[in-house]
Amino acid sequence: MTAVDERLAPAAAPPPRRPNRLRALLRNSWRQLTSMRTALVLLFLLAVAAIPGSVLPQRSVNAENVAGYFREHPDLAPVLDRLGGFEVYASPWFAAIYLLLFTSLIGCVVPRLRDHVRALRTVPPDAPRRMERLPQFAKAEERPDDPAAAAQAAAAVLRKRRFRTVVREGGGGITVSAEKGHLKETGNLLFHLALLAVLIGVGFGHWYGWHGNRLLVQGADQGFCNSVTQYDEWSLGPRVEAADLPFFCLRLNNFEAAFQASGQPKEFEASVEVQEKQDGAWRQARFTVNDPLRLSRANIHLLGHGYAVELRYTDRYGAQQTKIVPFLPRDGMFTSEGVAQFPDVNIDPKTNRREENLQVGFEGVYLPTVDPRGGPASIFPDEKDPVLFLSAYRGNLGLDAGLPGSVYALDRSQLVNGKLKQVSGERPQRLTPGQSWTLDDGTKLEFVGTRPFATLAVRADPTQSLVLGGAVLGLIGLMLSLAGHRRRLWFRITPRDGSGSLMEAGGLPRTDYPGFDEEFDQIVGAARGRSEGTP
Known part of the structure; x- marks a missing residue:
């Protein structure tokens, strides 16, 4: 072949390009993830994944219930704990579903939003x-x-x-x-954007939100200020420190409860005093179950109420101590159980030494309205005929060990090992307000009376408005989507x-x-x- 022929000959075809399998896999995976079907499946999985958080106790809400679950199910509880069953909303698998749903929604909404804007700007075809x-x-x-x-x-x-x-x-x-x-597609997009807003609000609310529960007894001497050490239970978001909590103080002035003749609750209302600035003035406020007390950076919800028993103990040396201890209701008629512990009593004034085996504890039941037939439970939740039944215990209460325990029950291990013994006999002592009880060693316990207490839940969610707005927009978008054709x-x-x-x-x-x-x-x-x- 001559040089001219070589120049005129067609060039050899380039070899076919081999497809990039990794790029194809990523492209197909992204298409599957951002499809509407995948978004619906992930939304369903998120709802299913939230079920254990409603069925099982959560550490962030009530650590004592989690400990109780471990005692009742010693074999199953460790397995559930390893799977994140007691911290569902902070578990990696729940976060993975949450993030995948968030990514899928963004991948669905952005292209559809672009196409919808283009369709709105395009005139109808011929x-x-x-x-x-x-x-x-x-x-x-x-x-x-x-x-x-x-x-x-x-x-x-x-x-x-x-x-x-x-x-x-x-x-x-x-x-x-x-x-x-076009309102149909507008409604669809609005619904998905609202769902994104809700997901963002819930996520950031978890990061920057916090909550605490407090049992607040009536009286100026029983108030508290907003600090993690003042809460019975508390939980801070991952981005919140204890020093970030806003300042406010609260004290319960009065609690009014109204009941129907059947004993069903009719109305609860708490009257409180609030101080929102250090050294600032106290202001009066009232709130109910469905109308929380709204502060600048927190809301205080009324969850329930009960009675706190006021007891005055006089030890063998004549020293007196007064304690106000809440008794927790165990039924709808407010049959309440509680414990009053006096570890720092019977101190010899000459040596100023305390005998740890002379600590005293009282455990019993409070009935707001005692059954005249002698029943073991209250017959009405209001205080019409209050009676307190107590059993006395003397010995080592086990409080000096420094181990965490419930303040609403005696340490049963001390009773088992014999370091704490019952001294009041088998039958509990019956007391009415104002009555006193002299124990076998000459010490005396007086039932002074009761005070109401309120169970409060303090919640701070900085993205609450975003979640609410997203929910409202979601409903509007859903209605537009269903109504548009x-x-x-x-x-x-x-x-x-x-x-x-x-x-x-x-x-x-x-x-x-x-x-x-x-x-x-x-x-x-x-x-x-x-x-x-x-x-």
Whole structure:
């Protein structure tokens, strides 16, 4: 082959490019993740994953209930703990579902939002050449008016029904194109954007929110200030430190409870004093179960109430101690159980030494209204005939060991090992307000009376407004999505030989719309009637 032939010969085809398997895998995975079907599956999985958080006790809400679950289920509880069953909303698997759903929604919404904006800016397309193939079609009819007047009449009817309308000339006639129903897609996008807002709000609320529970007894001497050490139970978000808590102090002045004749609660109301600035003035406030006390950076919710028993103990040396101990209700009639412990009593004034085996504890039941027939439970939640039944114990209460324990029950291990013994006999002592009880060693216990207490939940969620707004927008978007139906209509008006015109119409529903045929007939009838001059 000569040099000229070589130059004229076609160049060899380049070898085919091998597909990049990793890139194809990532592209296909992204398409699957950002599909609407995957988003729905992830949303369902998130709902299913939240079920253990509702069934099992959570450490962030009530650590004591978690400890109780371990005692009741010693074999199952460690397995659930390793799986994150007691910290569901902070577990890696719940966070993975949450983040995948968030990513999937973004991948779904952003392209659809771009396409929706483009569709809103695009005018309706021109009429198809063969409208008889459309689902709805009206045959051509002769009109006495000219094509321009008939087209304007049809466009006026469509605009009156809020169709986006375009009139075009060409091809030997005039066409009227109309489209309606973009609110359906707007509602879909609004719903998904609202869901994203809720997810963002819940996520940031978990990071920067905090909560604490406090049992607050009535009285100026029983108030508390906002500090983690003042709460019975508390939980801070991962981005919140103890020093970040806002300042406020609260004390319960009065608690009013009203009950029906059956004992069912009718109304609860707490009257408190609040101080929101250090060395600031105290202000009065009232709140109920469904109307929380709203502070600048926290809300205080009323969860329940009960009675705190006030006891005064006089030891063998004549020293007195007074304690106000809450008794927790165990039924709807406020049969309440509690413990009063006096570890720092019977101190010899000569040596100033305390005998640890002379500590005293009282355990018993408080009945706001005692059963006159001698029943073991209260018969009404209000204090109509209050009675306190107590058993006394003397010895080592086990408080000096420094181990965590419940303040509402005695340390049973001390009773088992014999370091704490019952000294009041087998039958509990019956006391009414004002009565006293002299023990076998000459010490005395006086039942001074009771005070009401309120169970409060202090909550701070900086994204609460965002979650609420997202929920409202989600409902609006859902209603728009259900109510909207996208459809298109066309009219073609062609001039007739001599005078007048011919009008034909077609319609295409873009979504499932059972009432489209009826709407199409009404619009066509209105357009033809108007072109003829009829109302």
